[in-house]
Amino acid sequence: MREYSRTDRVADQIQQELALLIQREVKDPRLGMLTVSAAKVSRDLSYSDVYVTLLGDDSPERIKENLAVLKRAAGFLRSQLARTIQLRHVPELRFHYDESVVRGHHLSSLINDAVADDRKRSAERGDDDSEDGAPGTTPDA
Numbered sequence: 684m685r686e687y688s689r690t691d692r693v694a695d696q697i698q699q700e701l702a703l704l705i706q707r708e709v710k711d712p713r714l715g716m717l718t719v720s721a722a723k724v725s726r727d728l729s730y731s732d733v734y735v736t737l738l739g740d741d742s743p744e745r746i747k748e749n750l751a752v753l754k755r756a757a758g759f760l761r762s763q764l765a766r767t768i769q770l771r772h773v774p775e776l777r778f779h780y781d782e783s784v785v786r787g788h789h790l791s792s793l794i795n796d797a798v799a800d801d802r803k804r805s806a807e808r809g810d811d812d813s814e815d816g817a818p819g820t821t822p823d824a
Contacts, residue, residue, distance in 0.1 A: 690724045690753040695766055697731050698722035701776075704763050705753075714752045715739065720781045724774055731774035734781035746780045 702719040714737040723732045737749060753760075757776040765773045 690726060690728065692725040693728060693770070693774075694722040694731065697724065697733070697764065697774070700735060700764055700767050701760060704760055705756075709752070709756050709760070711756070715745065715749055717749060720784070723750045725786055727734060728770070728772060728774050731776055733776055734777050735778060736781045736784050741785060748783075750778050750780060 696796045698719050698721060701722065702800070705714075705717070705719065718738065719733060720736050721734040723734075724730070731751075735753070739745060757778070761773050761776055764776075
């Protein structure tokens with residue numbers, strides 16, 4: 684079993700603290716509702732890649748604007764992190780947009796569409812194999 688490494692613990696703490704700091708301390712009106720979905724810290728703890736997702740409007744222009752605001756606030760956020768996290772050197776923050784949530788919704792909708800299409804086709808053919816569990820077999824009478 685793999686141990687929970689120091690970089691993982693630091694990344695988790697950075698993620699939690701940044702979520703609070705961005706919500707409470709960053710007062711830029713251009714910054715939309717966002718969540719800190721993940722943080723990854725380099726092995727030497729010099730960099731932290733922070734992944735954020737936007738709630739609501741996630742157009743490319745809005746994403747770019749929010750990342751620019753976070754990039755400008757990175758120094759302030761890093762100094763605030765230094766007050767709460769007990770590290771000799773607080774990692775430099777690099778912000779990225781996390782597309783996994785959007786991609787997950789897209790894949791889920793594709794799967795739902797395929798299932799609905801399959802059911803529609805089987806209903807049109809008169810096949811009602813969806814209840815017996817095995818396609819192409821007939822239930823025993």
